[in-house]
Amino acid sequence: MVSGLSGIEKVSVHGGHSGQFCHHASDSLENVIRAYIEAGFSWVGITEHMAPMSDASRYPDESEGDLGADFLLDRFRTYFSECRILQQKYSNKLEIFTAFETETYEGSTDFVNQLVGELKPDYLVGSVHHVEGHCIDYDEGHFQKAVAAAGSMESLYQAYFDAQYGMLMDLEPSVVGHFDLIRKFDTNYLQTLGKPGVWERVERNLDFISENNLILDLNLRGFDKAVEQYPSMPVLEAALELDIAVVPGDDSHGVKSVGRNFDKGIEMLQELGASTDWPKPALINYT
Numbered sequence: 001m002v003s004g005l006s007g008i009e010k011v012s013v014h015g016g017h018s019g020q021f022c023h024h025a026s027d028s029l030e031n032v033i034r035a036y037i038e039a040g041f042s043w044v045g046i047t048e049h050m051a052p053m054s055d056a057s058r059y060p061d062e063s064e065g066d067l068g069a070d071f072l073l074d075r076f077r078t079y080f081s082e083c084r085i086l087q088q089k090y091s092n093k094l095e096i097f098t099a100f101e102t103e104t105y106e107g108s109t110d111f112v113n114q115l116v117g118e119l120k121p122d123y124l125v126g127s128v129h130h131v132e133g134h135c136i137d138y139d140e141g142h143f144q145k146a147v148a149a150a151g152s153m154e155s156l157y158q159a160y161f162d163a164q165y166g167m168l169m170d171l172e173p174s175v176v177g178h179f180d181l182i183r184k185f186d187t188n189y190l191q192t193l194g195k196p197g198v199w200e201r202v203e204r205n206l207d208f209i210s211e212n213n214l215i216l217d218l219n220l221r222g223f224d225k226a227v228e229q230y231p232s233m234p235v236l237e238a239a240l241e242l243d244i245a246v247v248p249g250d251d252s253h254g255v256k257s258v259g260r261n262f263d264k265g266i267e268m269l270q271e272l273g274a275s276t277d278w279p280k281p282a283l284i285n286y287t
């Protein structure tokens with residue numbers, strides 16, 4: 001099925017968070033999936049956040065809401081069974097992948113591998129939301145704690161891209177989520193990204209992504225709050241030079257954000273001469 005801007009296929013490699021399975025999202029998973037069908041999507045990766053490894057690794061809102069790690073793990077298992085049911089139920093209208101978005105912190109690799117073994121996701125979105133033990137995309141306050149722990153903005157970026165590199169090597173996720181999320185609360189992010197100690201890490205990580213044929217999430221959520229998409233323009237241009245596949249991810253967190261900024265993202269890719277012939281994420285082979 002083809003629809004959207006100039007006949008370009010509507011897809012999302014990253015999104016489908018729902019209020020049913022994520023504390024900071026809204027709506028049921030089924031209604032989110034119906035919204036994708038109504039919007040004319042061809043295929044969608046549903047990539048709910050993985051459960052936290054322990055109470056200490058919960059998102060701030062989960063701690064405040066008193067949702068224990070045990071409860072969150074149970075809910076995450078339910079997410080998988082529910083998403084598999086919906087994948088079947090709507091298979092003649094929309095191709096759905098049942099996937100998840102990783103966390104990256106001390107001990108997370110073993111936990112991700114354990115979840116992959118148990119739940120057999122179709123693929124992984126490899127993301128980093130924590131640096132130095134602090135959540136870097138939740139709010140300004142937590143971000144500043146991470147800056148203080150790292151010692152400077154530049155060291156924080158370095159630590160973020162080093163954590164991402166470790167995650168990429170450990171997991172080789174089919175999709176790399178919001179590559180430069182670290183910039184979310186940094187108003188001078190273009191300058192920080194351009195610092196030699198930061199940019200060389202960006203290039204190193206992009207080389208790995210290119211060599212292993214991973215997909216870069218063109219994360220359209222960035223347009224809402226952070227001026228532009230993730231990855232930001234200089235990173236995106238460097239990725240395209242390496243022939244990295246860039247595929248839209250709306251990072252939807254409820255019906256309202258399904259397909260958000262899609263046309264904006266496509267126009268930008270077209271201006272850059274990037275391909276809009278989207279590859280699907282490589283599925284994990286369990287045999």
Ligand SMILES: [Zn+2]
Nearest residue numbers: 017024049253
């Ligand atoms: Zn989220």
Ligand SMILES: [Zn+2]
Nearest residue numbers: 101127177178
């Ligand atoms: Zn994320």
